[in-house]
Amino acid sequence: MTVPAVLPPDSAEESVQFETADLMVRAFGPQDALLRILGGVFPAVGLSVRDQRLDLSGPAPDVAAVRRVVEDLRSIARRDAAVTPEVMEQVVNLVRGGRVGAGALHLDSILSGRGRTIRAKTLHQQDYVEAIDRSTVVFGLGPAGTGKTYLAMAKAVQALQAKEVTRIILTRPAVEAGERLGFLPGGLNEKIDPYLRPLYDALHDMIEPESIPRLMESGVIEVAPLAYMRGRTLNDAFVILDEAQNTTGEQMKMFLTRLGFGARMVITGDTSQVDLPRGVTSGLAEAVDVLEGVDGIEMVRFDSSDVVRHALVSAIVDAYDHQAAADARTTTKGRRGRGH
Structure with a gap:
């Protein structure tokens, strides 16, 4: 050619x-x-x-x-x-951008197993993986499909296999853990399971399925709703908080202060997809404002270019972002008009 x-x-x-x-x-x-x-x-x-x-x-x-x-x-x-x-x-x-040289985007594998290799596929994903390696607490912020949770899980399994930690703790807020949860069939575990299912799915991609029950029974791997973290100190653990945009400020502070010796934390979420009741501030958005720049804490931001699902997902994310920006401009103009 x-x-x-x-x-x-x-x-x-x-x-x-x-x-x-x-x-x-x-x-x-x-x-x-x-x-x-x-x-x-x-x-x-x-x-x-x-x-x-x-x-x-x-x-x-x-x-x-x-x-x-x-x-x-x-x-x-x-x-x-x-x-x-x-x-x-x-x-x-x-x-x-000036980051040059053979292999500047080094796509070294994070984890290999079950017939697949997991590695960063975009610049922001690579920055995210490197941030997890060097910082105690990392926030992964951005839209669905950008690999925030999946890569964090891969790094957690890698750390466990390397004996850098003794256990993995995966948690999410059960947003509807109040009145509406009571209408779901089954006991407490059955009611909570749908909220935790995405974490189980990712785990099964990385660890032999037959070994997961044994690891969970021994406490090496724990998958639990955020409420179960209260009152605990998490030492020598790799802890992942998923869907963190659905925490309240109090819940986020509670979670972050569970950090123990030898522990690492990754918090993932999308502040544009908050499912909290109207008027309740997202604990993730608040934490980003309060903790930006604190030593030992890093914020990595993803955008639609990092979406690794179907190509249409990136287009959908962009379309909604443009609409949100247009709505914000309309709201601002309306307020200015009323001010006159």
Whole structure:
């Protein structure tokens, strides 16, 4: 495939060599699909494939940038990681942002097992994983489908396997744990189970199902509603609070103060999806305001570009965000009008 370009006076020519044709296919996709996308991102750069070599020509700064992108894609493909349009977009953003060099987006696996490998797939996901490694408390903030809970679970299982912690505690608020919960059939465990089911599902992706009951019976893994955390001190544990936007301020403070020695906490949620009664402030939103900048606590924010579910999910998130922004502008104009 050849993408022609008109060379300006400050032009440069460079080449990137691939060891095998198979490696080149894995880096650029079938029929060089990703290379065509890259040519659209850098239209001034000519791209020409010759055997197992990619020749670049065009303005020197753009040629240098494309070379770094291609070297990163080659490095990722060498590790048998999937090179997708989303991965390429992240690499391009890294290069443009100055985080360059082969493997700048290092997609090293977090956890392997049950026939799958779990790894960060976007820049924000990589930042999130690195934040969990270096900080005691990490907040993962953003829309559904961005991997906040799933990656936190993978890091928890990794920490348990490495004996960095002695147990994993997974918890969520049962938002309707008052009157309406009483109308559900069954005992307390049956009533609460639907709220915790997403955590069980993720756990089954990472640990052999037959070993989960044994680990839960021994207390190595605990899945419980947030109310069960009250009055406890959680030492040597990896604790994940999911759907944290549905905590009250009091619940969030209660949870955070359970932190014990040798423990790590990850709090995930989306402040745009609060299910609390009208007039009740989200404990997650409050915690972000109060704790931003505190040593040992990090906030990692995701957006629609990090959605790793069906491509339509990203479009849906963007559409709702645009509508919310429009509603906010309308409300502001209305208040100003009344003020006059």
